[in-house]
Amino acid sequence: MVFTTRFAPSPTGRLHRGHAFSALTAWQAAHDAGGRFLLRIEDTDFTRCRPEFETAVFEDLTWLGLDWETPVRRQSDHRADYDAALRQLGDMGVLYRCFRTRKERLALAGVAPHADDPADAGAFGGGPHAPHDEADRLARGEAFAWRLSLNRARDRLGGFDHLDWLEETASPGRHTARPETLGDMVLGRKDIGAGYVIATVIDDAAQGVTHVIRGDDLIAVTSIQRVLQALLNLPTPVYRHHPLLLGPDGKRFAKRDGAVTLAEIRAAGVSPAALRAELGF
Template identity: 45%
Template structure:
């Protein structure tokens, strides 16, 4: 008998509509920069205007790069900006069981499969071909070319594998999907059609990380009762994957707003990986919280 997992917000039952819930969810793998400051301040501002709550979530599924000292630093930086959030703070690394149960549910639906191919084997399978990429530019997984490698009969029980979403099967179980993309004041929205097929068979779990961002963010938002997702436009297209997973797991659909990004002097996206100047560095140079607000247009 199949056990159906139910993910839901389990707050008090009342006749009143619960207040909106927003979240700021950084990864503690480096120091926060102006882009983070803008997103955090915008979430706090919208939560205040809507009479809602702001959560802080630590997205630390990459336990090899995320560090406690970075988490302490980001808390200090957010407090310096004048932000407050509800406690307790959810750390993804403490909730791998929640993601495992979601994977079990997807497995029961028949929308997951094991991928044993290495990055080198994937690259060899598409070498010399004009191969379609996903919205982030990564090549779609060449499942047909790797069927022999991905045959579980060719591998022992200890072989490392990645769990991928069988996009074709998943789409058979879902109606046409979309989401409401709201203005910053959440008074008006347009419907954006979701096109998850553009992402191909996305990774939902791998040996070194028992969940992916796509799965964890959907599960976390549901369990925390997040009603309004406010994040950067670099995540706009990924919402198609999130809407599909929400449908498969029978989870609620939040209201979305994808805000403009804060760019560097050369028009580049700010990033920890390219050592964009951190809030800590700006503070050390004498910047005040008011200066940071002006720098990000608030």
């Protein structure tokens, strides 16, 4: 089996140092193993992704000195595959429609509506609606999300204790799935279909990814993805979750916080070699 890994950015903004660190970590691992490095564009959310940001991904990574296999897989080209998986899960009876707003979900969780939601207001479900409530909301044409019912998934799989994966970086060893830490996670929405969480496991299987190398902020979601792999009879890769790159203020680099972009670094006259050295490569 050939070592295969990927870097999978979402084209919702320009890449920054944190992206460069993650991409270089995966690229270096593939080269050290004599394996394959893939670039994947995760653009399932067409409401936020933009073509110019995808073009910028190629420009930034090429400037950084990375190379990858072609053609590049774009999730927007494979929506039918993800929606088919979503329907398969629906046929299993492990999904339910959730019409609750962010404010309603936080209220159910006992959190003030103005509080930060660590799971981006997407994980807590509150369980299925009463049948008459769901019927009324459907009749009104309200927007809804498809959530994975952990209770139903647990029943179908005979529990979660036998679901595990090999972690090679963060707390190395076998990790057992604990999906209840995130609750009934959103897998799709009425307006955009299947989302990132399900698309990623479909893509990794389709592309023969043997090692998932990504930031340790995604450790928790690995449990949900391990459940999906079991439900959909997909292989489980080895995982390497690396620490996030932090800025001088001790916070992670983030698009929404206006992190300095690779384009800005390039325009300031910094060479690719200098940035690679700064990042430890």
